[in-house]
Amino acid sequence: MNRSAKTLALSISLISGLASTQSLLAAETLLGFDAAGSAAQRALEADFDSRIDAREMEAWLRDLSFEPHHVGSPKGYANAQRLAELFTSWGYATEIAEYEILFPTPKTRELELVSPGSFTASLTEEALDEDPSTSRTQDLLPPYNAFSRDGEVEAELVFVNYGMPADYEVLERHGISVEGKIAIAKYGRSWRGIKPKLAGEKGAIGTLIYSDPLDDGYGQGETYPQGPFKHESAVQRGSVMDMPTYPGDVLTPGIGATPDAVRLDRADAPTITEIPVLPISHKDAMPLLAAMGGDVVPAEWRGGLPITYHMGPGPARVRLKLEFNWTMVTAYNVIARLEGSEFPDEWVIRGNHHDGWNHGAADPISGLVALMAEAKAVGELAQAGNAPARTLIYAAWDAEEPGLIGSTEWVEHHAAELSEHAVAYLNTDGNSRGFINIGGSHTLEKLMGGVTADVIDPQTGVSVDARRRAMLTLEGSNARIKNEAKNRAQLRISPLGSGSDYTPFLQHLGIASINIAFGGEAQDGSYHTLYDTYEHYLKFRDPGLYYGVALAQVAGRATLRIANAQRLPFEFAGLTDNIALYLSEIEALTDALRSGTEDTNSLIDAGTYDLALDPTKNLGAPSSNQPVPYFNFARLHNALTRLDAAATAYEGKVDQPASAEVNRLLYSSERLLTRGHGLAGRPWFKHHLYAPGFYTGYGVKTLPGVRESIEQLQFDAVDEQIVIAAQMIEELAARVEDLSR
């Protein structure tokens, strides 16, 4: 029996087994609904599902990704207009919220190998006959990193691997500094903006970032157009603004970029890079890397080019010249509102950006068309008399790509109202075939567990929750994850760092947020390249848009359950369990850091490195580090114990209808996880449970005040951060105690 036949047989057997499971599920009440409410809600969701039309979504996808549509482009404006018309036609009160933002575009991009030999980088992506979209490039922004500063530099290259802190420790052991050099880094592992930030901190005068074929090119599989992976000329564009400091318009931190906003001088904007940075293809990187010498890189640094990779410095010497048009453009957020029938002052916000770096079929239109299908269905349901109980706001954000700008400005602009009224924010962005991935506020974990148990995976016929559990059972990276995949009542959702429009909602205002995407079976290298087209997407990412439909089903259910719940579907036991996990991780991290430091220091003192290392090579011993003290985690444990008791007590309340005041206390509980002073050194980030890593970018740091002070060896700050985190948890515990009375 071949795989297809097996799958079919399996699907049939599973689907026939499914009927009973589904009736069982249907018999259960939904979180936040009583029995009658659950039945009505399930009927509504079935009606909703029937209105999701893959062919219509595919038509929208083709239309919206027909041409490049970055912020400031004619097509970007046309898309916003088109979206506004559609939302209006579906019954929404729609406005286009405009912000005046700084958006740099390339004026001069020059990169050449000066010596040895000579080579001028093409910096151009090739049009392909097989993909007509790649020839529609009239408004195309060529490959660049937005918010690189202007500059012309010439220096030797140093290869810095992925350009992360640990990579510089390796370079240091080889006696290599980037001081006065140009760093060349691989894309990947960290968010791209970290690479020039760290290189600049280490003294580099410029940064190149290239896509190694081992990571997303021929090393992974067939390249475009034969397969999905990165064409040799493809370049990942992307913002390098210092988003871990603050996202959004670089000139208006913390306030909406309205025409009359007080703006920083560009020279004072702290989130523009310190050094020029340019992304290049591996075709352009190859002659530069091949001309390098110096120490051979460690095995784990090697890429897929047919050369020996060296660290440098030099002898390859390059000249990089970058100049940008530092122009003000208008970002057009499309905001569509459907007034709640019962609780119009409680807002559920559902967003996805509409701007793309190029044609942007996957990113962001594949997610946007799900949102559109949801909004259209909800509009129809409302017109048929089933308006949501709470107010729904559908948002199509502009200028996400250069730095979450459209959403951030809107959130900053409406901060007061949002703090008052916003119940939750549900985000999507790109989507593709595979497994459901949910990140977000753990108070919504149980809700999402219920939603994902009710949506059927289009390939296997089991729920998307069951399919994810199967995958984690096989591939989970540790025993805990494998065990939880089989046994935990709900799968954990991931804590959110950054990387899409939930950031201002969650991390600046403390609005409970959820981010939803399918993926994992259609990895490729098209991200932010010319090749992220309708043709590529339909051929390789989600043929038939089956997972687009599934996304609409998941996000639509989550939105509608929050909108209609008699008691808002927040709960705290899962949150407590997750915080306990994070605390245990931090304690384990601290212990490992302490024993690792002790071991390394004693090996240095014993001269073991000097004896063991090859004396003909440059690799030396690591530097010794300060000993890691013990920290007082007791207050955090005590706070968690209190929260746990309160959360358990609250379990008895979850199926009881709630007053508006109780619901307000529920949805505003996420606000208690923020502090007005924000995180150390980056006050814009108010949330103290979730934050993007200061040196990882998108990657999340949980309990970031505590964790980052330990990771960055700022041991004097740790106990203070523990107190801040404990107070926060105590305040939340007090709130949950109130809710449990």
Next chain:
Amino acid sequence: MNRSAKTLALSISLISGLASTQSLLAAETLLGFDAAGSAAQRALEADFDSRIDAREMEAWLRDLSFEPHHVGSPKGYANAQRLAELFTSWGYATEIAEYEILFPTPKTRELELVSPGSFTASLTEEALDEDPSTSRTQDLLPPYNAFSRDGEVEAELVFVNYGMPADYEVLERHGISVEGKIAIAKYGRSWRGIKPKLAGEKGAIGTLIYSDPLDDGYGQGETYPQGPFKHESAVQRGSVMDMPTYPGDVLTPGIGATPDAVRLDRADAPTITEIPVLPISHKDAMPLLAAMGGDVVPAEWRGGLPITYHMGPGPARVRLKLEFNWTMVTAYNVIARLEGSEFPDEWVIRGNHHDGWNHGAADPISGLVALMAEAKAVGELAQAGNAPARTLIYAAWDAEEPGLIGSTEWVEHHAAELSEHAVAYLNTDGNSRGFINIGGSHTLEKLMGGVTADVIDPQTGVSVDARRRAMLTLEGSNARIKNEAKNRAQLRISPLGSGSDYTPFLQHLGIASINIAFGGEAQDGSYHTLYDTYEHYLKFRDPGLYYGVALAQVAGRATLRIANAQRLPFEFAGLTDNIALYLSEIEALTDALRSGTEDTNSLIDAGTYDLALDPTKNLGAPSSNQPVPYFNFARLHNALTRLDAAATAYEGKVDQPASAEVNRLLYSSERLLTRGHGLAGRPWFKHHLYAPGFYTGYGVKTLPGVRESIEQLQFDAVDEQIVIAAQMIEELAARVEDLSR
């Protein structure tokens, strides 16, 4: 301070600290010597050291590796003559022991890509201006695998990674069979002969083996002549005879290949491959691999060529034609004997082969010149009145490369005398800069610990034992190894599998053996290629032959201590500890196999694979396996307990002079680890503690009867093998009890 300055300063401080350590050591008695004997032996060793001359060794290296000198070549014969003259001139009774052996050489080698496209492999290594040796190719054997059978085959290619059992399990999960196909495998991981053996068992009709640049070419570092790593045209030659069944002449298993020996018909020789096999360069492999399709390989299978690696089958279709001259040639073993002054009937044998695949500077001449320096020094000492107490036999073996033939035939020919007289065999082969590596019989572990503590590392000034401990402290692959590196009285020596001339001594006759080499800081890709030349060796492997001198110091000390000891320096506590480790490994392996089988079977039964795997891909669930029963390891534990007690009791005897009878009981104790019936399916291999793996080749399997029956899922055979192993240990325990009385 740069690394060189640091190293110098360190060496000085360590050497100054060393004086006291050395005097401390000198005050200790040597294993097997009383105080007076120890002092005399140390004085002898100091005299010995003073006679080792790096410049003379370098001259021999240049001379012996000047031209290709494989068995049957003019230069091979000339080298044997030259060696015999030298040994004679140093005072040895020297003979050239000749054997008539089957040695196939290439007549026809054709490889072409038939479709898609066309390509004819060059199958030729390029001469380099930078290395004059590479132009001296008159008697060069072109790249081939000795003991491939003749054949002409045409079929699609299947990429089998390293061609090991686990690789075929992956192929099976992809629904791919090599039945009727030609397998293309990477060199590495397993001994090369396993690749065609396993491919043939799986139904392949031919095998290609190529060197991937990720493993020993540009992926590792600069390629020859700029650096040491594999030139793009380089091909690793090598034997593919089924040595795990028996090594040596394929026509005369178990008996010496004398002119009148009874020989098998070639058609009946079981160690010639079932299918034709050819080694190729990555330059020749590239067009073949690039023409392949089918599933993309898993990440861990990827190599360093700039292509997407596919499993096939096909569409690449190749034709392979191989014909060999199946000629009889004479192998010339040079046997040099120095009669013992006190115990002439106790023989200590020290060997290194002299034949090479090409110029063979590293393999084998770098080891041979150390043996020559030792023999010359020992001859001088004897002439000065310090003849060894026991008889020394220095052997320079021929025909090691095609399958340990020279040594095996000599051992088989002289089996009766050797069983009676041989105390120990000490082997070397190639050598290079780095760390001391010792493998062998664990009864000699303590001896070797003492030797390596007394030889100074030329780069750091500490003992070669201390330097290895430092390396293992840093890089040991697990906590036990790291801990032992710091704390174990002697470092463990490695159990021996196969791969050099110790095999017939140890595994066929049960003669305690030791294999010695330095290495680890000069890895390269020259092995068995045209580029294993004097020029390459002196530039990249051991400039100045400092480690050649250190090798002579280690091997010379070990030889002389065995030759002169008042009580032979065998001991049993270390042996017991090592056997206990192997038993614990086998128990852990069994438990892991059992729980892994249970887990996999339950995941299959639960349909988890079918849900988790991508239904659009061919990767399916693994096959379920039979459950792993529990085995009765008790008898082995009980035998070990008895051996442990006896070994502890024997500790009190080690510094007492011994009678000839006691010494005979000591050196013949290794014989007790053999069984006349040999291992299941391969009776030539008599040793039941150490054997080369039947499916790994050179890699050792300890307690092989037990271990391999478990690994190969032959569970019915396990308990019987446990009994055999336990009886063997009980017999040894009884012997040690006798010795302890």
